[in-house]
Amino acid sequence: MNIVELENCLIELVGDVILNRYDCSCREFTLTTPPPNIDADYAIACFNAAKILKKSPQMIAQEIISHFKPVEWLADVSAQGPYVNFRLEPAFLCQTVIHQALASADEFGKTSLTNPRTVLIEYSSPNTNKPLHLGHIRNNVLGMAIVNLLTSQGHHVIPASIMNDRGIHICKAMVAYTHFFLGKTPKTENMKGDHFVGQCYVAFELAAKSNSELLEESRQLLREWEAGNTEVHQLWEQLNSWVYEGFNETYTRLGSLFDLVQYESETYKLGRKIVENGLSSNVFYKQDDGSIWVDLTDTGLDHKALLRADGTSLYVTQDLGVAVERFRKYHLDQVIYVVASEQNYHFNVLFELFRRLGYDWWNRCYHLNYGMVYLPEGKMKSREGKVVDADTLMDQMKLLALEVMEDSRIAVDYNDKDSIAEAIGTGAIKYYILKVNPSKDIHFDPKESLSFEGATGAYIQYTYARIQSVYRKSHWSESLLNFDASALSTLEELNLVRTLLRYPGVLKSAAEELNPAKVCMYLWELAKAFNGFYHKHRIIDAESDSLRKARLALAVATGYGIRSGLTVLGIKPLDRM
C-alpha cells in the first residue's frame, strides 16, 4: 500500500461506516492533517456530513469511532469533538513512507494520471529591447515551477515563450543605435548583447525627452519594417541576434527551458488577418481614420484598438495570432499565461475577443497572474534603467555564496566550487521568490534576499548535502529497502516520517492551485524536521545495526523528498556545499 492508497482507504472506511448506518452513501469527508498539538496522523472533520445527515458533527464523530472496524495498521481512532483522528501504527507508518520514498527515489511524490491533460504554459515572453530584470526572474522562476508541478502530476506540458521581437520598442533601440552607437558591438563594448541593446534603448528614452523627432523616426522605422524594407530588417536582425545571445546565457543560468518558441514577427500577420476577418463579420468596427476597434462596453470592458490607423499591429493583435496558431498546432486542453497582474485587463480583453471571434477554446485559457516586484525605492522602471538586473543579481549571489563557503567552519572537499556557488546563489534567489504566493506582491529586500539562514534555499540545500555526506560516510553499499521499521520509535524520527508522509499530498495540491509556495513551505518543514532528528540522534554510529540501517533509510528517504521538491522548484540539490 502506498501513501495515496492509504489515504483513500481511510476515507472509504469512514464512508462505509456511514453507508451501513444510514443507508446513504456519504463521501463528504476530506482527509486533513491535524494541528501539532493533536497526537494523530490524519483527521476527518464531520461538518459537511453533519449538514447532510442533519446531526451534530460531534455525534457523527462518535458514531464513526464506535462502529469503526479495527484495522491492524491503525494504532488509534478517536473522536475529539467534531473530529475523528487517526493514528497509524508507528512501524507501519515508517515502513510505508520510507519504503515508498526509497523505491520511487527521484520520482517520490509524483503521480501519473489516467487522464493527463495537455497544457501549454506560456511564460517569460520578453521584449527584445532590454536585458532581463528581477521581474523577469519572478516570471521565469514561477513559470518553470508551474511546468514542473504539472509535469509531476503526469500532465503533458508544453513550456512556451513568445519573443516580442517587433514593435515600437525595438525600433527605438534601432534609432538610438544608428544615432549614437553605430560601429559599436557588444564585443567592442565588452558587454552581453542584451545589455548592449538595452543601453541603446535607455539612450533613446533619454534623448527623446529633448528631441521629439526621434520618436517620429522610430514610428517611421516601424512602418518601414512592416513594409519589409531590407535594410531595416537587416539592422533589426542584427540587434535581435545580439539580444538572443544574451538571453540564452541568462536562461541557461536560470534553468528556463522551452519546447515552443514563437516570434511575434512571424505571428503578427496572422493576427492582422484575424482582425480583418473579425471586421468583415462585424465583430469589430473601423473608425474614419482607418483604425480598427472592438466595442466591449456591454461586458464591462472598454473600446479597444486592434490595428493602428497606419495599419501596423498592436500587442493584442499578435496575441490573437499566437493563440490561434497554438491551438492549430496542438490539441490543447488548457493554456496558462504566466504574466504579471498588471496585465489583468489585457487578458480580460483578449479572452473576450477569443469568445467573440467564436473560438470554442476561449474558456480553456487561463491567466495566471502574479504580483509585482517592488524595490525598496518603489517600482522598477526599465525606461530609466532603474531595475535590478538579472545577471548582476545572480553574480552577486554567487559571490556571496563563495564567501560563505570560504568562511565555513567545516572543511568541505568541494569538487567544483564554482558551480556549487552558482547553484547556491541562484537557488537562494529562486526560493526567495517562490516562497511567496504568486498572487502577492514581493517587496524585494536586498539584505534579506542575500541571506542563507532560516527559510531559504540554502538551508534546504544544506540539509540535503548533509544527508548525502552522512550516506557517503556510512559506506553503505547494499540496498536499504529491507530496513527494520520497528527500530524507529523516537519523537524526532516519527515527526520526520510524518512530515515525509505529507509530501505527495503537498505536491498534488500545489499543482492544483498552481502554487509553488506550498512546496517551499513544505520543504522548509521537512528540512527542519530532519535537522532536529539529526541533532538528537546518531545515524552512522547508532546503538545497533538494525537501528543504524533504519535511520540511514530514513535519512536517504528524506533526501529523496528534498531532492524531488527542490527539483520541482528548479533548485539544484547539492551533494556537497
Add this chain to the structure above:
RNA sequence: GCGCCCGUAGCUCAGGGGAUAGAGCACCGGAUUCCUAAUCCGGGUGCCGCAGGUUCAAAUCCUGCCGGGCGCACCA
C-alpha cells in the same frame, strides 16, 4: 472617476468558514573532543486595517469605509 488586487507580530510572510492564529528575520541567552555549526535548543510578541452583517462557529464569507498597489494607450 471607474474596474481589479492587497491590509495578520517591529519587518517579510503562512493560515482563506471549524481543534490554543503560526513561521522566518531582527533581538537576548545557550549547545561544537561526535555523521557538514550554512546547524540545533530556549526566551515574546498580535483590537488578524475599521464598522456593521451572515453563521452553531468569522482572520477567513457579505456590505460599507479607511489605507496601499495595479490597470483603464493607435505602448508592450
